[in-house]
Amino acid sequence: MALRTQAASVLILALTTAATAQSGVPSLNLSGTCRALDRKDFSIQIDPQRCLKTENEARTKLVEDWAKYSAADRSLCTQTARMGGVESYVQLLTCLELQHDLAAGPSGRNQTANRPAAGPQMRTRPAGLPGQ
Numbered sequence: 001m002a003l004r005t006q007a008a009s010v011l012i013l014a015l016t017t018a019a020t021a022q023s024g025v026p027s028l029n030l031s032g033t034c035r036a037l038d039r040k041d042f043s044i045q046i047d048p049q050r051c052l053k054t055e056n057e058a059r060t061k062l063v064e065d066w067a068k069y070s071a072a073d074r075s076l077c078t079q080t081a082r083m084g085g086v087e088s089y090v091q092l093l094t095c096l097e098l099q100h101d102l103a104a105g106p107s108g109r110n111q112t113a114n115r116p117a118a119g120p121q122m123r124t125r126p127a128g129l130p131g132q
Contacts, residue, residue, distance in 0.1 A: 025062045026078050028087035030055050058089035062096070073099040 034051035066074070077095035081088055 024066050024074070025059065026081075026092075028081065028089055028092070030087060030089075032086045033088050055089045058093045062089060062093055065096075069096045069100060070103070073103075 030052065034046065034048045034055060069077075073096055077092050077099060080095050081092035
């Protein structure tokens with residue numbers, strides 16, 4: 001009987017954790033984010049359908065990964081994503097990924113492999129620089 005109770009407790013805890021992780025993603029108001037801009041004011045045009053599709057894809061990813069982020073990062077990034085009146089799941093996801101990567105620290109991989117190739121080395125100092 002004790003084993004059955006313990007198994008039931010574990011199952012309830014797992015379901016509760018999954019539900020909390022899913023329901024934990026905040027609801028953001030995308031009306032300001034994905035609205036078409038007035039052509040007189042801005043030269044950049046936004047496709048509202050494409051914007052909403054991208055925001056919904058980011059929200060789906062957040063629902064899947066919400067539990068892997070720390071509560072402090074979730075709180076910080078949610079506040080950041082709501083700043084300025086233009087709320088965005090893409091911004092929330094980006095913030096969380098950056099915080100997660102920052103906490104993980106540098107990986108064991110060779111970091112120089114990710115750097116772009118250096119250009120040719122200068123042989124003479126360009127004119128006009130201080131110290132000449």
